[in-house]
Amino acid sequence: MQRFDIRYYELAICGLYLDNLTFHSFDEIKPLTQVLVDLKTKKNLKAIVLKECQKPDFKTVEIKEITGYFLTPLQFELANFIVYYYASKLGFVLGFFETSPKYECQKMFFKDTPKLSNQQQNALSFLQKENNSLLFADTGSGKTEIYISLI
Incomplete structure (x- = not known):
């Protein structure tokens, strides 16, 4: 042809x-x-x-x-x-x-969200309320778990 x-x-x-x-x-x-x-x-x-x-x-x-x-x-x-x-x-x-x-971005899904302590839960609530905020703490204090919960 x-x-x-x-x-x-x-x-x-x-x-x-x-x-x-x-x-x-x-x-x-x-x-x-x-x-x-x-x-x-x-x-x-x-x-x-x-x-x-x-x-x-x-x-x-x-x-x-x-x-x-x-x-x-x-x-x-x-x-x-x-x-x-x-x-x-x-x-x-x-x-x-x-x-x-060519590639397409795929959205990530977390099956299990981390279990947060009371302090982490309070920090998460604050971050969800505020438009602009900065989370800082010592290394190993659980900031990543809070970020994952925000996603």
Whole structure:
């Protein structure tokens, strides 16, 4: 089965002081996804997909591989700030960032809450009433049990 739905993407080549380049792929790729591409003299370069774009007037090279790693929106925002502040190229700046696999945070549940002493129970009640408070005590006095009970 042949695929005819070619998509074009603007990429920033990580670590190279280049303008963004356009490549194509038969796959749908989300922005901030890390991919591997080849340039004329350099092979297996990491690049970040910035956006899908229109077909250009020139011939493009196919994206070699989708790595399954991503840049976070916060990392991308920081990279853009660095590009603006230091008048640099996005690809060069992205070479300093590390991508990671997609993950979702899971909420932690404690099956058994700790048994609190009367003093700990009083401290817990105070912390629940007050918006801003600081709990301090000697090491080993049971602060962690109070924090777990707050969660």
